[in-house]
Amino acid sequence: MAKRKKIFAAVIALAIAFALLFSALFIVTQADHSCTESCCRICQQINTCLEQMSNITAASSSVPLAAILAFALVLVFGSDKNVFGTNTLIKLKVKLSN
Numbered sequence: 001m002a003k004r005k006k007i008f009a010a011v012i013a014l015a016i017a018f019a020l021l022f023s024a025l026f027i028v029t030q031a032d033h034s035c036t037e038s039c040c041r042i043c044q045q046i047n048t049c050l051e052q053m054s055n056i057t058a059a060s061s062s063v064p065l066a067a068i069l070a071f072a073l074v075l076v077f078g079s080d081k082n083v084f085g086t087n088t089l090i091k092l093k094v095k096l097s098n
Contacts, residue, residue, distance in 0.1 A: 006075040013072030023049035 027049055033042050089096070 009075045010072045013068050016068060020053060023053050 027046055030042050030046060033040075035043055
């Protein structure tokens with residue numbers, strides 16, 4: 001059950017990252033399009049992408065995105081691993097006899 005939650009969290013985080021990436025790529029590729037109408041579909045789509053990016057990243061800050069990706073990496077690769085190498089006397093099986 002916990003593994004399913006980890007996979008689901010990773011999939012959600014990747015979906016959000018891909019949405020941001022492809023929105024940015026669309027804006028970059030269509031930035032210099034020839035707009036001839038007052039209600040251009042490309043301009044409307046660019047505005048939609050900008051709104052989506054600002055909603056996801058909380059006012060164009062990349063900190064929430066980095067937090068989401070870091071949380072997903074912790075979920076996928078596991079947080080039970082010994083990251084900082086905290087060795088105690090009990091873990092090292094040191095016998096304290098005088």
